[in-house]
Amino acid sequence: MVGWALRHGDGYIETLVVYGLVTNPTTVAAELGPLPDDMSYLLSGRYALLSENAPALRLSSPGWIDLTPEGLIDINSTDLLFKLTLEKIITRISSFSKNHRIFVERYFDFIQDQTKKLKQPDQNTEIFTRYDWVFSAWLPLTHARILLPEKFKKQEPCFAEFDIAFWTGKKLVCVQLKQSDSTVKSEREKRDYLKNNHHQIEIVSIPRDRLADKDMAFPADLFDKAFREFWSGLNLPQGPSPSPILMSPLN
Amino acid sequence: MSETLSKNMKLIDHNTLGGFGGVGEGMALQVTSKGKRVLWIAHEGPPKNFSGIDVTDPKNTKLICQTELPHQNMRSNSLEVTGDILAVAYQVYELGLEPAGFELFDVSDPENPKSISKYSTAGPNSRGAHCLWFVDGEYVHLASGTPDLVPRHPRDDQIYQIIDVRNPSKPVESGRWWYPGTMEGDDAPPPERIIPEPMDQLRGGDAFRLHNANVYPEHPDRAYLGYIDGGAFILDISDKSKPEVISHWSPHNPYPGFTHTVMPLFDRGLLIVSDECIKDDAEDWPKLTWVIDARNEKNLVPISTLPLPPVEEFGHKGGRFGSHNLHENRPGPSFRSEEIIVGAFFNAGIRVYNLKNPYQPELIAYFVPPGPENSRVPTIQMNEVYVDENGIVYAGDRWSGGLYVMEMDI
Numbered sequence: 001m002v003g004w005a006l007r008h009g010d011g012y013i014e015t016l017v018v019y020g021l022v023t024n025p026t027t028v029a030a031e032l033g034p035l036p037d038d039m040s041y042l043l044s045g046r047y048a049l050l051s052e053n054a055p056a057l058r059l060s061s062p063g064w065i066d067l068t069p070e071g072l073i074d075i076n077s078t079d080l081l082f083k084l085t086l087e088k089i090i091t092r093i094s095s096f097s098k099n100h101r102i103f104v105e106r107y108f109d110f111i112q113d114q115t116k117k118l119k120q121p122d123q124n125t126e127i128f129t130r131y132d133w134v135f136s137a138w139l140p141l142t143h144a145r146i147l148l149p150e151k152f153k154k155q156e157p158c159f160a161e162f163d164i165a166f167w168t169g170k171k172l173v174c175v176q177l178k179q180s181d182s183t184v185k186s187e188r189e190k191r192d193y194l195k196n197n198h199h200q201i202e203i204v205s206i207p208r209d210r211l212a213d214k215d216m217a218f219p220a221d222l223f224d225k226a227f228r229e230f231w232s233g234l235n236l237p238q239g240p241s242p243s244p245i246l247m248s249p250l251n
Numbered sequence: 252m253s254e255t256l257s258k259n260m261k262l263i264d265h266n267t268l269g270g271f272g273g274v275g276e277g278m279a280l281q282v283t284s285k286g287k288r289v290l291w292i293a294h295e296g297p298p299k300n301f302s303g304i305d306v307t308d309p310k311n312t313k314l315i316c317q318t319e320l321p322h323q324n325m326r327s328n329s330l331e332v333t334g335d336i337l338a339v340a341y342q343v344y345e346l347g348l349e350p351a352g353f354e355l356f357d358v359s360d361p362e363n364p365k366s367i368s369k370y371s372t373a374g375p376n377s378r379g380a381h382c383l384w385f386v387d388g389e390y391v392h393l394a395s396g397t398p399d400l401v402p403r404h405p406r407d408d409q410i411y412q413i414i415d416v417r418n419p420s421k422p423v424e425s426g427r428w429w430y431p432g433t434m435e436g437d438d439a440p441p442p443e444r445i446i447p448e449p450m451d452q453l454r455g456g457d458a459f460r461l462h463n464a465n466v467y468p469e470h471p472d473r474a475y476l477g478y479i480d481g482g483a484f485i486l487d488i489s490d491k492s493k494p495e496v497i498s499h500w501s502p503h504n505p506y507p508g509f510t511h512t513v514m515p516l517f518d519r520g521l522l523i524v525s526d527e528c529i530k531d532d533a534e535d536w537p538k539l540t541w542v543i544d545a546r547n548e549k550n551l552v553p554i555s556t557l558p559l560p561p562v563e564e565f566g567h568k569g570g571r572f573g574s575h576n577l578h579e580n581r582p583g584p585s586f587r588s589e590e591i592i593v594g595a596f597f598n599a600g601i602r603v604y605n606l607k608n609p610y611q612p613e614l615i616a617y618f619v620p621p622g623p624e625n626s627r628v629p630t631i632q633m634n635e636v637y638v639d640e641n642g643i644v645y646a647g648d649r650w651s652g653g654l655y656v657m658e659m660d661i
Contacts, residue, residue: 023608095546096519096609178518182586182640184661212469 015172015198017048017165019141020092026157029147045092048141048167052200056169058230059085060135060238067240078131078239082112085135085240092142099177099211100163103218104140110218111137114228132237137230138166144174152193160190162203166227172198173227176205253568253630256600259616259660260644266312267653268292271299272623274647274654276382276576277330277340278637280306280584281358284335288584288639289315289361291337293330295634295649297323301330301339303361309643309656315362324348331385333583335359336367336419338391340380343373344453346405351379353391355419370414370422374398378453381409382461386581387468389417390425390491394461397427401435405450406458410434411476413491428494430459430481445480445508456480456508456529463512468582473497475513475522483513483524485548500543500551502526507535512577516589520546521609528573528597531628533566538573540594542609557592557604557612570628571597578638586638591615591661593638598630601646603659616661618644623652 014035018025028047035042041054043063050057057064065088075081086108093100111134118130144165148158162174174194194201210219220228231237255262268274277293290304290312303316320327325348329340337356343349351373356364370391372379377396384392396408410429416422432439448457458479465475472489482501486494501510511527522545528538540557557574559565565572578586578593586593592604592612600619604612622630627650634649644657 023611096521096544098520098546099518178589182588182591182642184588184591184642184659186661 015050015200016147017050017141017167017172018046018145018147018159019048019143019165020046021094021143022046022145025145025147025159029157050167050172054167054169057139057141057167058136059139060240061139064139065240078129078134081239082108082134089140089142094143097143097163100142102211103164103175103177103206104142106216106218107137107140110220111230114230118231128237132239133231135239136234136237138168138173138227141165141167146172146174146194146198148190148193149197152190158190160194161187162191168227168230170200170226171202172200173223174201174203176203177211178208253621255621256619257617258614260601260603260618260657261660262618262620262655263310263643263658264312264656265620265653266304266314266656267623267651268299268302268304269314269317271302271317272625272648272651272653274634274649274652275326275328276635277301277328278635278645278647279330279332279337279581280637280639280645281332281335281337281361282584283359283361287361289358290637290645290654291330291332291358292647292654293327293339293635295328296326300327301337303358303364304654305361306639306643306645306656309639312654312656316364318364321350325350325379329380329382331383331391331581332358333385333388336385336388336416337364338383338385338416340383340393340395342379342381344378346378346453347373347375348378349373351377352395353380353383353393353414353422355416355422367419368422370416372397372412376401376405376408378408382463384464384466385416386466386583387471390414390466391416391422392464392466392474394464400429402433402460403435403437403441404433404444404459405453406455407433407460409460409462411461411464411474411486411494413488413494415491425491426488426494428486429461430478433459442481445503456535458509462510462527465512465514465579467515467517467580470515470517473515475515477510477513477524479510480508482510483522483543483551485513485545485551498549498551500524500553502539502541502553506537506539509535509538511575512579514577514579515545516580516606519589519609520544521589521606522551523577523592523606525574525577525594527575528571531570533562533572536562536566536573538575540574540577540592542606542612544609555610555612557594557602558614559596560599565599568598569622569630570626570632572599573597575633576635578636578644584640586640586642593636593644595633595636595646597632597634597649598628600631600633601636601644601655601657603661605661616659618646618655618657620652620655623648623650626650626652 145159273295275293380395522543603616632649
């Protein structure tokens with residue numbers, strides 16, 4: 001477990017979030033070394049490795065989604081691309097996690113609605129619409145498992161678990177969907193450790209009844225303005241990153 | 252006597268219940284208006300009716316109440332408490348005896364329970380109530396015989412009955428349901444027996460009768476039934492006068508019968524279904540606890556079982572070995588988890604599973620104390636388990652060991 005030991009020091013120089021349908025996050029952590037000197041983050045379909053100053057992880061961030069040419073061939077609208085993005089996120093949710101799915105679906109409804117608050121660009125001068133900003137929304141990292149430093153427990157790598165995490169560039173927003181459940185001591189200790197030692201973490205607890213009612217909307221009031229206005233600071237919208245093969249120069 | 256086996260659990264108190272340590276299938280926790288925490292315990296058999304244990308300090312539990320049955324030819328195997336009302340099931344050993352059914356008690360003064368009412372299910376073909384569920388203060392969900400029905404097979408007598416106790420002094424039946432074909436006059440043919448047994452024993456297996464009915468306030472339109480050899484049922488009880496079957500799943504046969512508890516994990520679309528071991532020395536092994544994919548509640552699919560220790564290690568140590576009662580995630584001062592499952596497994600003790608990956612349940616803790624003194628078998632026979640909201644585990648031995656109080660370190 002050399003990689004595990006290398007990655008952590010005081011102050012959380014790097015944060016590893018293993019996410020999605022990973023049965024054993026330790027195996028993912030074991031495959032990783034520290035961030036290369038010229039990179040502030042790494043993002044894949046299974047993990048995000050973040051430096052303190054890593055840029056926000058958005059739906060448009062490259063690395064998490066693999067849009068193949070075949071997959072893109074029928075995508076001829078922002079709406080279809082948005083739906084495809086949602087589908088890709090859903091595939092990273094356990095079949096036995098109904099609340100995760102409800103949360104993510106409502107989150108997608110929410111970010112779609114948020115774009116309606118934006119001023120419609122002048123279609124004579126701009127090639128995008130306000131709806132295109134949806135891909136600037138924060139990327140939900142489902143079933144997030146955050147590696148704790150070696151000093152938490154030396155015997156084996158330990159992960160604090162949260163239902164969903166978002167990296168906004170300034171904060172690691174960790175969402176708990178089931179706080180009314182009884183929590184076992186070991187899980188509580190890990191979360192508390194992270195809360196007390198990671199200076200960028202923010203924990204948001206979603207009451208059970210905010211998800212149980214099928215008519216309820218995304219619990220936006222539990223998130224701060226910076227989270228809700230995800231487009232702030234960006235000049236232009238960008239769609240999800242296509243496969244590297246599409247980005248490579250033609251011979 | 253044998254040594255204690257444990258992992259991530261430790262005993263913090265042991266209470267032999269004044270020498271009457273045979274614990275039935277009922278444990279429920281009351282928190283009084285004065286903050287006293289009282290664990291109510293049903294007894295496996297006579298002479299005691301029920302016991303109240305002050306567990307305010309779980310490391311120093313005290314017997315504060317123990318009541319007597321009206322006669323020795325009956326038992327009160329099951330109980331539940333909601334608020335200050337305790338419901339106690341009465342089952343008799345011979346058809347036609349009384350009291351059969353259940354009794355409600357006011358336990359606002361836990362040291363002096365006062366009877367509120369009795370609901371009788373006595374009759375010529377009834378031995379009363381084996382089990383009840385009462386968690387909402389409004390309805391008792393009962394596994395009992397009836398005064399009127401005539402079972403085609405004497406062991407198929409206990410059916411599902413919904414009793415309205417919103418006026419606790421006057422309980423009234425709201426609805427009932429039974430396995431089609433088990434009662435005289437049914438259109439359906441009698442069910443094929445799984446493992447036919449002699450007819451002279453009323454207790455035991457070879458039965459198409461109800462054991463547990465679980466109904467949760469967050470989904471009051473669903474009842475989850477363990478119907479012994481009939482398997483597991485989900486009923487739509489949105490109209491309590493006309494319960495309707497939504498789905499049915501049974502591993503019997505080839506598995507050896509006795510579906511006991513059907514516990515839903517609503518947020519995950521899973522059911523935990525236990526089959527009770529009812530014979531000593533692994534004669535009916537394997538008695539498993541199943542994990543069922545119930546995302547489509549009309550199509551129940553088994554996906555795993557909770558791993559048990561080797562039968563060659565536990566099967567012949569004495570007494571029963573296999574699944575039985577689960578901590579049922581009931582509302583109230585109760586541990587409620589969709590990932591941690593706690594069960595009583597007779598001589599394999601109390602076992603705790605992590606169900607994070609439902610395809611591969613993982614044993615994360617267990618506690619198997621030595622066989623208690625004066626037991627009819629040499630091993631512990633963990634019969635019932637209840638976990639409070641603080642993760643304190645209360646478990647009872649079937650024959651003599653009484654109450655074991657444990658902490659989990661998970």
